[in-house]
Amino acid sequence: MRKLPNNLVTSNQDKALPMHESATKHVTGQAIYIDDVPEWPNELHVATGKSTEAFADIVSINLDKVMSYPGVVDVILQADIPGDPDVSPVLSGDMLLAGDFVHYIGQPIFAVAATSLRAAKQAVELAEITYQTNAATLHPKDALARQEFVLPTHTIQCGDAQAAMAKADYQLESDLYIKGQEHFYLEGQISVAIPNEDGGVQVLASSQHPAEVQKLVARVLDLPVAQVLVETRRMGGGFGGKESQAATLGCMAAVLAVRNHCPVKYRMPRQDDMVQTGKRHDFWNSYQVGFTQQGEIVAAQYDMVGKCGCTADLSDGVVDRAMFHADNAYFLANARISGYRGKTHTVSNTAFRGFGGPKGVLLAENIIEEIACKVGKDALDIRKLNCYQEGKDTTPYGQKIEEDVLLALIEQLENTSDYRARREAINDFNQHSPFLKKGLALTPVKFGISFTSKHLNxxxxxxxxxxxxxxxxxxxxxxxxxxxxxxxxxxxxxxxxxxxxxxxxxxxxxxxxxxxxxxxxxxxxxxxxxxxxxxxxxxxxxxxxxxxxxxxxxxxxxxxxxxxxxxxxxxxxxxxxxxxxxxxxxxxxxxxxxxTPKIGYDRKAAKGRPFLYFANGASVSEVIVDTLTGEYKVTQVDILQDVGDSINSHIDIGQIEGAFVQGMGWLTSEELSWDDKGRITTNSPANYKIPTSADVPEKLTVKLFDRANGEETVYRSKAVGEPPLMLGISVWCALKDACASVCDHELSPPLAAPATPEAVYYAIQAAQAFKAQSLVGKEVQEASV
CATH class of the missing domain: 3.30.365.10 (Aldehyde oxidase/xanthine dehydrogenase, molybdopterin binding domain)
Structure with a gap:
């Protein structure tokens, strides 16, 4: 057999495929990231002085001690920025440095350039700032109650949800709070700016959007865009966190570089990064659903409130995408879906892998689990009953599902994962096991591919x-x-x-x-x-x-x-x-x-085609839970993902595996927390737990759904970056299933997201209390008879 070049691997079909172009460089340490670039002899380093109040007017600032600290070369306030201090990606309000007021804890008020990062960090702590504090809004539910929004509310409707709800056999009404997620990329936020002889600047940026960094650097320097050059070779992870907010570092470094006529590096230490940059949005969702005795959904009304933070950033698109995915894989004939852009005095939340899609998909899957318990059926049967298929193929926003893929994909995974036999075995195990309970869930994903802002396509x-x-x-x-x-x-x-x-x-x-x-x-x-x-x-x-x-x-x-x-x-x-x-x-x-052809969404009519096509997938997750402690383990995962005609199956499978684990982390261990003052308390690796290799199930099988894309994409492939993240929802649903087994699936107990062991324990307690109450009720009924 011929020897393959070092950068080739062999697929299952014995077809040589290229490895990731930097794989060897990553493993050997030869890959050059921005912090690996040799520093110039006169290079300066940046740190920022941050607000200690969530919502306040700045009364006074004394920076004398900061300026006199050894190693400090320059200190700037908003007034020292030569151009426009607003670095918002879309609308306005995101200031490079705060002016007369602050609206989240950690907001940069001033910046220091020093001969070392240590000197800059130590110097900023010497600032003397006084505030006049105001009452802060910290929760999206409070933002809704106070009608405080960063952008107008948008509503999607189809059919007559209210009339259909009134006629439904059953109704359920509840709410679900879904927390956000820290990006936790391996390479933190960083930029280096080098001024040139013509008054312009070159910026090395760890950014998903170099063109935006270019535009905003030109804005803050009051330069033509053509005088700014931005270069990005690679990032050590982005996940959306470097789409809009990476520009701030490039702008800050550029202002100080041009002002001091020397190279400037702005690298955020991990804790500063976790405090000063946005996360995945929290969402508070309230819902009312009507359904038949068989479990078919006939009406749905959703209110989805995103925790946008203090400014809009990319929240309009995030909330839109959450709304567009509140149906997930299920046909809703009569629906009203409202999306609220809640303003809170916290750091402005931003893009995260999947944008708002995961919040909508989780809401849909939670509702399916609850319906299944109510009608006494396996949740998979409820999913298949409501799934998009021929005759039930139009979304609430009017886009027709042109590829009839979902049901076939679900049934293929149902068979290959041996779902039915495993369900019977788990039911038997749970009946005979008083303390350990197993859970199983098969959840699908239908994810729209295209930017929801048409011009970006x-x-x-x-x-x-x-x-x-x-x-x-x-x-x-x-x-x-x-x-x-x-x-x-x-x-x-x-x-x-x-x-x-x-x-x-x-x-x-x-x-x-x-x-x-x-x-x-x-x-x-x-x-x-x-x-x-x-x-x-x-x-x-x-x-x-x-x-x-x-x-x-x-x-x-x-x-x-x-x-x-x-x-x-x-x-x-x-x-x-x-x-x-x-x-x-x-x-x-x-x-x-x-x-991108064919796309267009009429916002006024709330109808159109925001996506060129949909990427589909499904996963089966099995868990085992200790009912005495809430501790659990994911024992097996089977995934089937629709990637069209794959350009590189090895890269695609790697993306699917990584996305699944990241999605699992979001819904199990990665819990963001703030105190009652608006200060984030999960601000370091010591108190924010991302999944490790020990959390990855030993049995993890990934297969690709063998069908080319129906749309004319590049070589008929399909997108793979974001959709598989939502396959992690099957783990959350499996945990919910295990908790429900405690009360014989007569109730689907409320389960927090993320489902930490503590959250699982509380769900088990709720199931046990429901079972005890049911037993008392039966005893009373039997006694009366």
């Missing part, structure tokens, strides 16, 4: 072919470990018919591809891959035209495959052909562009 690329046959690609997407660079290189190599190793993908730079959208919404490959393909096809068509003229052949006689150019009855190597094309003055460089 565009991608650009630049492709060069050099005279030795090597290819360089620049595109607007950023690499944060997800394998985007690898996939784009594969796409270009396939387009040209050449070996993958001929293709090099360079750093993302704003001077190569302008005005690029953020790498987010799982659209990185869809947008940038198609743009790169467009550029490659343009060059290839020029090569075809040259070959037809130069060799006097018909167009159909030209082909490139496996580095060999076929020219009718003749052939030559790709490098030789490229050199010949160059000598004959054929342009070997091209830009490429792509914009």
């Amino acid at each position: 565009q991608g650009g690329a630049l492709v060069h072919v050099y005279t030795d046959g090597s290819v360089h690609v620049s595109h607007g997407g950023t690499e944060m470990g997800q394998g985007l660079y690898t996939k784009v290189a594969q796409i270009v190599a396939k387009a040209f018919g050449i070996d993958y190793q001929r293709v090099n993908v360079g750093s993302t730079r704003t001077d190569k591809v302008p005005n690029a959208s953020p790498t987010a919404a799982s659209a990185g490959t869809d947008l940038n891959g198609m743009a790169a393909l467009d550029a490659a096809n343009t060059i290839k068509e020029r090569l075809r035209e040259f070959a037809v003229e130069h060799f006097a052949i018909v167009a159909e006689a030209f082909a490139i495959e496996d580095d060999v150019v076929t020219l009718g009855s003749d052939s030559m190597g790709f490098p030789e052909f490229i050199k010949l094309a160059y000598m004959n003055r054929v342009s070997l460089s091209s830009t490429g562009f792509y914009k």
Whole structure:
């Protein structure tokens, strides 16, 4: 068997696939992150002085001791910013430095540039600031009660929910508070700014959106955008936390760099990062659902209140996406879904993998579990009954489900995971086990793919072919470990018919591809891959035209495959052909562009097509719970994910595994907490628990659903970054199932999200209390008889 190159792996089909382009560099430590770049001799370091009050007017500031601290070179306030201090990604209100008031604990008031980070950190503690405090709003439920919102409320409706509710056989009404999540990327927020001789600046940014960093740096410096260059080679994780809020670090470093005529690094220590940057939004959801005796949903009314924080940031899109996914995989004929953008005096929450989608999906799955207990059926049967399928294929916002995938996918996983036999075995175990209880849940995911802001659905690329046959690609997407660079290189190599190793993908730079959208919404490959393909096809068509003229052949006689150019009855190597094309003055460089077709959402009518297509998946999770302590273990997980015609199955499976574990962490161990003053108390790795290798189930099986995308995406693939995170919801539902077994599934006890061992214990207590009350009721009834 031939020896494969070091950067290739073999799939189950014995087809060589490229490894992640930086895999070896990651493992050996050769991958260069921003903090690895050698420092300049005169480089300065930044720290910020932070507010100690959640909502207050600033009465006075004395920075004399800060300025005189050894190593301090410069100190700035908002008034020292040469341009506009507002660094909001969409609307307004996000100030680089606070002005006359603060509206969350941790808000930067002033910044220090010093010869070392230690000196800067120590200096900021010497500030003397006095405040006039105001009453703060800290909970989204309070924001709703006080009608305090960062943006107007939006409502989606279909049918007549109120009338259908009145006619329903059963109704349930309750609420569910879903906490947020800390991004906890391996590489924290960081930027380095280097001023240039023309008054402009270059910024090295750990950002998912270099174009936005460029725009905002220009804004705060009062410069033309063209005088700012932003470069991102890679991030040590992003998960949405570096989509909008990474720009703040680039802006701060740039202001101080230009002001002091030297390079400036702004790297947030982990605790500062956890205090000063936004999280996944908390959501308080109240709901009323009507359903039949069989468990079919006939009416639904949801009020979804996002904890947006003090400003809008990206909350409009987050709450919209939560609303768009409140149906998840289930047809709602009559529904009213209202989304509220709650304003709280806490750090402005931001994008997180899945945006608001996970909050809507969890709400839907919680309701299914409750309906199942009410009608006395297995939750899987309720899911299949309500699932989108032929004749039940239109969402509440009017988009038709064109691919009839969900039910087939669910049933395939039901069979391959042996769900029914395992359910019987678990029921038997629970009847004979007084203290340990098992739980099982199969939950589906239907996740819309496209930015909900239409203008962001565009991608650009630049492709060069050099005279030795090597290819360089620049595109607007950023690499944060997800394998985007690898996939784009594969796409270009396939387009040209050449070996993958001929293709090099360079750093993302704003001077190569302008005005690029953020790498987010799982659209990185869809947008940038198609743009790169467009550029490659343009060059290839020029090569075809040259070959037809130069060799006097018909167009159909030209082909490139496996580095060999076929020219009718003749052939030559790709490098030789490229050199010949160059000598004959054929342009070997091209830009490429792509914009997502078909999409559009009428906000006024609350109807339209916000997504080009849906990525689907399902997971089965099994857990075992100690009813005396609430401690539990996830024992087995089976996943089936719809990725279309996979570009790189190994990268896709890695993304699915990682997303699942991150979703499981969100709903089990990662609990964000604030005190009654608005101070975050989970502000370090010591008190915020992300999942570790010990939490990953020993039996974790991932399979890909074998069906190409029905839409014309790049090589008929589907997005894979965000959708699998919501497969972790099956763990939460399995825990809920185990708790319900304590009272023979006559009640689905309320379970907090995240379901920490304490939360599971309280749910078990509720189930036990319900069972005891039911027994007393039966005894009274029997006595009366």
